[in-house]
Amino acid sequence: MTPTRHDRLTIGELAARSGLATSALRYYEELGLIHAERTAGGQRRYQRQMLRRVAFVRAAQRVGLSLEEVRDTLGRLPADRSPNAAEWSAVATTWQARIDRQIAELFTLREHLTGCIGCGCLSQGSCALYNPRDVLGADGPGARKLLPPAPDRP
Ligand code: FES
Known part of the structure; x- marks a missing residue:
């Protein structure tokens, strides 16, 4: 079946439906998280399934995934069609260990x-708020967080 004009969303429509700014959607597209087709005039048109992808990205960020991790995760889903429930579920279950670890932390x-x-x-x-489990200590002694690394000198 050939897609019609109404099967595609403009960036403004996707922004309104997703609650994100158009600049954020362009950034997501730049990172490869969502994809748009272009009209003859160069305007973006998004498949409706991109709404679900945007929702997935936002949910993943709430779990604590970086946008790079989200991109890797989305890369395991089909790009040419909307993922089915089993595919979404398989991806989401990979978050379980991360959520459990975050709760424990x-x-x-x-x-x-x-x-x-x-x-x-x-x-x-000694402050668990500033340096939990002394993670800064792994970088070495001294005020590691305050000093930039020394530049390489010839
Ligand atoms: S121990 Fe002083 S603020 Fe955390």
Whole structure:
């Protein structure tokens, strides 16, 4: 069946339906998260399935995925048609481990934050709020976060 004009959304329509700014949609397109066809006049036209992709991107970001991770995930879905429920479900289940890890980290953070309430020191060495599990220590001693790496000199 040949797609009709009404099977495609303009960028304004996609923005209105998705709740995103047109600039964000253009950025998503630049990253390869969504795709548009072009009219003879060069205007973008989006398949309706892009609404679901945009919703997926936003949900993935809420889970904590970077846009690069989202792009990799979307790359496992068919590009030429709307994914079926099983395909969406298979992709979404890959988030389960990440969500579980985030929940565990939040519980740990909550337990360690008691000392931070009313403190405000943001100590690199002992503050669970500023440097949870001393992740900055892996970069080496000193104020690693404040100093840019030394430039290579010939
Ligand atoms: S703010 Fe002082 S220990 Fe976190």
